[in-house]
Structures are given as structure tokens and as C-alpha cells.
Ligand code: GH3
Ligand code: MG
């Protein structure tokens with residue numbers, strides 16, 4: 001486990017560190033409440049346990065823990081178990097510690113056997129937490145991924161767009177948003193079957209992905225319609241990026257079971273206007289451009 005020891009008394013802290021290191025735990029230290037909070041913020045997602053002294057000058061253990069719990073809450077950080085270590089065995093103190101957000105309370109001096117038994121119990125909790133965090137990450141990734149193509153789904157792309165809209169308004173940074181739609185895609189399904197259609201969709205995504213800069217965000221917003229958030233890029237550069245996507249799709253046919261399937265995309269793209277635009281309005285404007293590209297004969301970019 002990765003354990004944070006908080007204690008103002010050097011000998012107590014070093015002794016604990018020695019015991020825990022012997023049990024093969026990875027130990028970091030803080031000598032007061034303020035330092036503990038800083039360490040917690042820095043390592044919140046890797047910490048498995050905090051051992052917190054109660055009597056410390058300036059900020060005591062109870063106050064530090066109650067601050068840690070409120071930071072955890074407000075920043076949506078992972079819960080970390082906290083055990084108080086105190087020379088006081090008063091029922092009042094134990095009660096106060098648990099209410100402040102501690103999960104257990106050990107009385108100093110702590111018998112080595114008791115400490116190692118506690119660590120065994122904490123290890124079980126840490127293992128369970130790791131499994132939960134892992135499962136949660138998998139669920140989150142699944143919830144934001146389009147299964148056919150592996151890129152962001154509509155909801156996730158909207159989240160990226162929302163974030164970029166907020167960033168752009170705050171820092172006056174520029175970005176563009178592009179929507180593209182496969183041309184006459186219904187014919188692909190009609191002529192070659194739905195599996196061929198699915199294959200072409202996935203391949204179009206692979207080709208367009210080659211034309212993206214690494215941080216641009218591509219997502220599937222509907223059946224055969226996609227969106228790209230093109231960061232820090234407007235005007236000719238953004239138009240060229242869209243032109244690149246278009247060419248990558250149109251330049252050569254897709255081969256499905258030995259059959260050549262030709263397709264193309266129409267692209268509508270607009271720069272975000274910091275003063276007047278919102279996520280909804282930029283989306284609508286890109287859609288209008290896309291519609292224009294379709295009307296003008298497809299396989300083209302309207303910016
Ligand atoms: P346009 O150039 O005007 O966009 O013509 P289109 O045929 O592409 O447009 P339309 O909206 O008439 O048809 C879209 C087709 O895309 C119909 C639908 O069956 C197909 N489609 C949507 N999602 C999927 C999918 O996940 N897999 C497959 N194979 N086809 C899909
Ligand atoms: Mg102390």
C-alpha cells in the first residue's frame with residue numbers, strides 16, 4: 001500500500017515508517033496538518049491509507065482530516081481510509097475523530113502486532129478499492145465510446161465541446177467545429193449490405209483519424225455523421241484540415257470482402273465566435289454548412 005504518515009514527533013514517525021517499510025509498504029510523510037493536506041491533494045488517487053496523529057501544533061489531526069474529507073468531496077476525489085493515532089484513549093476523542101471523518105482510531109503506543117494486523121485489514125480494503133476503481137474506469141470508458149468505431153460517442157463529444165466553449169470564452173482561445181456526413185451512404189447499405197456499411201463507417205473513422213492532429217477530438221454524433229473539435233485552429237488552417245479529412249475518404253475505395261466500395265464525405269465547419277456562440281449555436285452553424293456542402297454536390301467542404 002501507499003501510506004501517508006502524519007506526525008509531528010520525529011521518533012514516532014520514523015518508528016512507524018520503519019515498521020511499515022518492513023511490511024513492504026510504500027511510505028510518505030508529513031509533519032503537520034497543512035503538509036498532510038498538500039500531500040493528500042498531490043497523491044489522492046494513489047494513496048491507500050492515511051495514518052494521522054491527533055495532537056499536533058497549529059492544525060491538529062481532527063481538523064486536518066475534516067479538511068481532507070471536504071476537499072475529497074468537493075473535488076470528487078477517491079475516498080481514502082484514515083486511521084487516527086493518539087495517546088488519548090478518551091471515549092470523547094474517539095467519537096470526535098470518527099465524526100471528523102476518520103475510519104478507525106488506534107491508541108499509542110501501538111503494539112507492533114496490532115499495527116500489522118490493522119495493515120492486513122487495510123490491505124483488504126485497498127484491494128477492494130483498486131478493483132472498484134478499475135471497474136469504474138472501464139465503465140466510464142465504455143460510456144463515452146462508440147462501439148462500432150471506438151471513437152467518442154455523441155455525449156462524450158458534447159462534453160469535450162462544452163469544455164472547449166468554456167475554455168475559449170475564458171482565455172479567448174480560438175477553435176473550430178466540423179461536422180461531416182457520409183455521402184449517399186444509404187446506397188452502400190442497399191448495394192452491399194449492412195455489414196459492408198458498418199465496415200465502411202469504421203474505415204472512414206480510421207482514415208479521418210490519420211488526418212487529425214493528436215489532440216483533436218473526433219466523435220460519432222449519429223448514424224453516419226461525425227463531429228470534430230479542432231483545437232486552436234480557425235480560418236484557412238481549419239479549412240485545410242477538413243479538406244484533408246475529405247481527401248482521405250475519397251482518395252481510394254474501401255475493400256470489403258474483395259469488393260471495392262467508393263464513398264465520400266461532405267464537411268461543414270465553423271470557427272467559434274467567443275462573443276455570440278454557444279455549444280448549441282456552433283453545432284447548428286456547422287450543420288447549416290454541412291447542408292450547404294450536400295446541396296452544392298457533396299464530397300466537399302463548406303467553411
Ligand atoms: P446524404 O448524402 O444526403 O447524406 O445521403 P445518405 O444516403 O447518406 O443519407 P440518409 O440519411 O438518407 O441515409 C443514411 C443512411 O445511413 C441510412 C442508414 O441506414 C445508414 N446508417 C446509419 N447508421 C448506420 C450504421 O451504424 N451502420 C450502417 N451500416 N448504416 C447506418
Ligand atoms: Mg503529536
Ligand code: MG
Pocket residue numbers: 181182183184185186224
Ligand atoms: Mg449521409
Ligand code: MG
Pocket residue numbers: 181182224225
Ligand atoms: Mg446523415
